[in-house]
Amino acid sequence: MPKVLISDELSDAAVQIFKDAGVEVDFQPKLGKDPAKLAEIIGDYDGLAIRSATKVTADLIAKATNLKVVGRAGIGVDNVDIPAASAKGIVVMNTPFGNSITTAEHAVAMMFACARQIPAADASTQAGKWEKSKFMGVEITGKTLGLIGAGNIGSVVAARAIGLKMKVIAYDPFLSAERAQALGIERIEEVDDLLARADFVTLHVPKTEKTANIISAERVAKMKKGARLINCARGGLVDEAAVAEALRSGHLAGAAFDVFSVEPAKENPLFGAPNAVCTPHLGASTSEAQENVALQVAEQMSDYLMHGAISNALNAPSVTAEEAPVLKPWVSLAETLGSFAGQVTEDPIEEIEIEYVGEVGDLNLKPLTAALSAGLLKPLVGEGGVNMVSAPVVARERGIHITESRKDAQGAFGSYIRLIVTTETLTRSVAGTIYSDGKPRFIQIKGINLEAEPMKHMLYTTNTDTPGYIGALGTKLGALGVNIATFALGREEKSGEALALLGVDDNISETALAEIAALPQIRHAKALAF
Numbered sequence: 001m002p003k004v005l006i007s008d009e010l011s012d013a014a015v016q017i018f019k020d021a022g023v024e025v026d027f028q029p030k031l032g033k034d035p036a037k038l039a040e041i042i043g044d045y046d047g048l049a050i051r052s053a054t055k056v057t058a059d060l061i062a063k064a065t066n067l068k069v070v071g072r073a074g075i076g077v078d079n080v081d082i083p084a085a086s087a088k089g090i091v092v093m094n095t096p097f098g099n100s101i102t103t104a105e106h107a108v109a110m111m112f113a114c115a116r117q118i119p120a121a122d123a124s125t126q127a128g129k130w131e132k133s134k135f136m137g138v139e140i141t142g143k144t145l146g147l148i149g150a151g152n153i154g155s156v157v158a159a160r161a162i163g164l165k166m167k168v169i170a171y172d173p174f175l176s177a178e179r180a181q182a183l184g185i186e187r188i189e190e191v192d193d194l195l196a197r198a199d200f201v202t203l204h205v206p207k208t209e210k211t212a213n214i215i216s217a218e219r220v221a222k223m224k225k226g227a228r229l230i231n232c233a234r235g236g237l238v239d240e241a242a243v244a245e246a247l248r249s250g251h252l253a254g255a256a257f258d259v260f261s262v263e264p265a266k267e268n269p270l271f272g273a274p275n276a277v278c279t280p281h282l283g284a285s286t287s288e289a290q291e292n293v294a295l296q297v298a299e300q301m302s303d304y305l306m307h308g309a310i311s312n313a314l315n316a317p318s319v320t321a322e323e324a325p326v327l328k329p330w331v332s333l334a335e336t337l338g339s340f341a342g343q344v345t346e347d348p349i350e351e352i353e354i355e356y357v358g359e360v361g362d363l364n365l366k367p368l369t370a371a372l373s374a375g376l377l378k379p380l381v382g383e384g385g386v387n388m389v390s391a392p393v394v395a396r397e398r399g400i401h402i403t404e405s406r407k408d409a410q411g412a413f414g415s416y417i418r419l420i421v422t423t424e425t426l427t428r429s430v431a432g433t434i435y436s437d438g439k440p441r442f443i444q445i446k447g448i449n450l451e452a453e454p455m456k457h458m459l460y461t462t463n464t465d466t467p468g469y470i471g472a473l474g475t476k477l478g479a480l481g482v483n484i485a486t487f488a489l490g491r492e493e494k495s496g497e498a499l500a501l502l503g504v505d506d507n508i509s510e511t512a513l514a515e516i517a518a519l520p521q522i523r524h525a526k527a528l529a530f
């Protein structure tokens with residue numbers, strides 16, 4: 001039974017979902033704030049469900065010896081070291097839509113809060129002051145709202161703002177003209193042009209190398225005098241000290257921040273600045289959003305751990321729950337073919353071509369290609385060093401170029417996978433299919449037809465096609481105490497080249513292999529393990 005740890009404040013609805021799916025669950029919502037304790041126990045878990053408090057660092061991942069999936073109940077995954085997770089084969093998934101509306105509503109609430117100074121007016125009124133003339137505000141109607149980032153949350157904010165009779169302009173390099181038109185907003189090519197026009201600027205981008213400090217001190221200075229800035233996206237997008245200074249100088253009339261460069265924010269340059277409205281990362285904190293993301297993350301993680309279905313992963317191809325069982329035998333075949341090629345190829349691999357022939361080409365090929373690449377790279381990288389998640393990264397790091405193509409059915413088999421591996425000196429191919437019994441078969445090696453069911457231990461030989469070879473090999477294996485389970489042969493009549501693929505009961509030792517390879521008919525012998 002897979003075991004999941006919930007280390008942040010998730011709605012307890014998630015616990016029931018895990019249990020119902022047959023996943024053991026440990027609910028320790030304070031653990032995210034205790035990294036040492038978390039590191040001590042993480043090795044026991046197959047899954048880790050988090051929000052933003054838990055920091056999934058490379059150090060934590062190194063200790064997570066059984067971890068298969070990290071599920072983020074929310075959107076931002078900047079608290080997860082995704083390259084480290086990918087390198088270890090851990091799927092990282094989030095819930096990209098569950099809290100978008102809630103967060104957009106918070107941004108709109110923050111816009112109103114700083115347009116009418118509601119928090120300060122509230123504090124003053126509750127202190128018995130009645131400072132009616134102190135809290136002069138501005139109308140939102142007819143004002144220009146500048147969105148930086150018009151993705152899921154930004155586009156909900158746009159819709160709400162249009163409803164409030166605002167003019168909405170947006171800077172987002174990935175926003176198409178068609179999408180902007182559909183949203184009823186104006187696309188702006190340069191951030192600075194947006195800042196020069198907007199009365200309110202609101203950020204809705206992830207924090208990346210490109211967006212870090214996107215509202216720098218220089219850009220704060222370029223904002224319209226009297227403008228207001230809202231950040232409900234991520235800390236680190238804005239130069240907070242420059243904004244505080246602009247509030248004091250009167251260049252900006254308000255700033256409303258839900259997120260800060262250091263969190264939890266116990267102190268910050270914005271605290272105490274005039275008309276600075278601050279909330280403690282509450283964007284996603286509604287009962288509706290928390291229920292949504294908790295249920296969704298628990299479902300996604302359970303589907304992966306129990307059935308291999310992958311959704312909303314940041315570092316792995318998607319596989320639906322319907323696809324997973326259909327793909328399963330093909331994923332296993334792909335990994336076996338890759339493993340065969342990886343074990344018999346001695347030179348550095350330059351290129352891998354994968355042909356999906358016939359009906360298999362209609363399946364979701366990404367997981368098949370990833371599994372095949374993992375099988376192929378495993379013998380080169382070492383056991384445990386690569387899997388479906390990390391294989392594309394490892395292949396890229398090693399300069400191995402992978403291509404895939406779909407082909408119409410040809411030959412005796414309606415559907416099969418053929419892998420062609422190119423090294424500096426040679427090109428080799430291997431093909432396999434799934435029989436109607438649901439089991440995989442090798443059907444061709446080096447262009448030579450044969451039929452062999454993959455087994456845990458196998459012996460592969462290439463040999464001259466001369467009489468007596470089978471007898472000599474059988475006798476030699478008998479003398480070495482190697483029991484033959486299956487024996488498949490193939491040959492190319494014209495070239496006189498032949499090959500054999502045998503299933504054997506146990507691993508063949510190196511000494512035994514050397515004796516086998518010394519048979520006069522043998523060109524090459526290799527002990528294989530799957």
Ligand SMILES: NC(=O)c1ccc[n+]([C@@H]2O[C@H](COP(=O)([O-])OP(=O)(O)OC[C@H]3O[C@@H](n4cnc5c(N)ncnc54)[C@H](O)[C@@H]3O)[C@@H](O)[C@H]2O)c1
Binds near residue numbers: 077149173281284285
């Ligand atoms: N305050 C909270 O509690 C809270 C809650 C949810 C999400 N968030 C944060 O809100 C942000 C937006 O979330 P989302 O769901 O809308 O994400 P999204 O991926 O749907 O949208 C992000 C948009 O940013 C755009 N973008 C990327 N690089 C850009 C750049 N350099 N300049 C301008 N635009 C750029 C993308 O094209 C995309 O349209 C994320 O950082 C997320 O973590 C915060």
Ligand SMILES: O=C(O)[C@H](O)COP(=O)(O)O
Binds near residue numbers: 051052053073077
């Ligand atoms: O990215 C997100 O989903 C938000 O920042 C929410 O974070 P939280 O789950 O820690 O509230």
